[in-house]
Amino acid sequence: MLTLYYGPGACSMASHIVMEESGEKYEPKRMDLAKGEQRTEAYLKMNPQGRVPLLQLDNGEPLAENTAILPYLGKRFSLWPTDGLAEAKALSLIGFFAASVHPAHAHVGRPERYTEDKSALPGIKEQGLKTFHGHLKQIDGMLAGREWFGDKFSVLDPYGFVFYTWGVRRELPMGELKNYTAFKDRMTQRPAVARVLEDEKVKV
Numbered sequence: 001m002l003t004l005y006y007g008p009g010a011c012s013m014a015s016h017i018v019m020e021e022s023g024e025k026y027e028p029k030r031m032d033l034a035k036g037e038q039r040t041e042a043y044l045k046m047n048p049q050g051r052v053p054l055l056q057l058d059n060g061e062p063l064a065e066n067t068a069i070l071p072y073l074g075k076r077f078s079l080w081p082t083d084g085l086a087e088a089k090a091l092s093l094i095g096f097f098a099a100s101v102h103p104a105h106a107h108v109g110r111p112e113r114y115t116e117d118k119s120a121l122p123g124i125k126e127q128g129l130k131t132f133h134g135h136l137k138q139i140d141g142m143l144a145g146r147e148w149f150g151d152k153f154s155v156l157d158p159y160g161f162v163f164y165t166w167g168v169r170r171e172l173p174m175g176e177l178k179n180y181t182a183f184k185d186r187m188t189q190r191p192a193v194a195r196v197l198e199d200e201k202v203k204v
């Protein structure tokens with residue numbers, strides 16, 4: 001059986017939604033990130049980066065990083081494109097999410113990662129928020145005329161949804177992003193998504 005380590009409201013919400021969508025029995029392990037549970041010796045043995053999500057596979061092996069976990073789950077649960085080009089496009093989008101959108105937001109939530117100079121922290125946060133907002137506008141453009149990020153619902157959608165919830169958390173004017181907001185509404189109508197929002201106590 002798979003075990004998913006996740007933190008409420010964190011990027012691990014994407015894998016959490018995928019697990020709920022799958023209908024497969026799994027063990028959810030909630031981590032209190034504020035209390036530093038991701039930095040205990042036992043957890044660091046499984047994921048030396050001290051981050052969620054972490055997926056423990058059926059044989060007990062740990063798998064870290066959204067860029068690996070989501071395609072793995074997508075293939076396992078038929079939530080991943082089968083055509084070669086569509087797969088490349090899915091990997092391209094996952095790369096953009098993981099390497100650009102998520103780090104932009106980290107400048108807002110964890111500015112101390114980027115400087116030891118305390119006086120620089122407000123500037124890092126401010127610029128991070130601008131960059132993050134710019135990425136959300138790009139995502140809004142990608143969703144124009146589309147129901148989902150790919151040709152049908154896939155693991156890309158829960159991942160894209162996470163950043164919408166972060167935009168709400170940062171009080172960005174998310175309602176102005178019409179395509180992204182319509183997508184968010186489609187997502188929240190899904191029972192699996194509603195269960196995860198309730199479990200993680202995330203308002204969107």
Ligand SMILES: N[C@@H](CCC(=O)N[C@@H](CS)C(=O)NCC(=O)O)C(=O)O
Nearest residue numbers: 010011033050051052053065066098
């Ligand atoms: N590159 C990793 C990043 C994971 C990540 O940054 N997770 C955050 C939550 S969104 C975390 O665990 N933060 C805890 C910490 O930094 O101590 C991935 O995409 O899986």
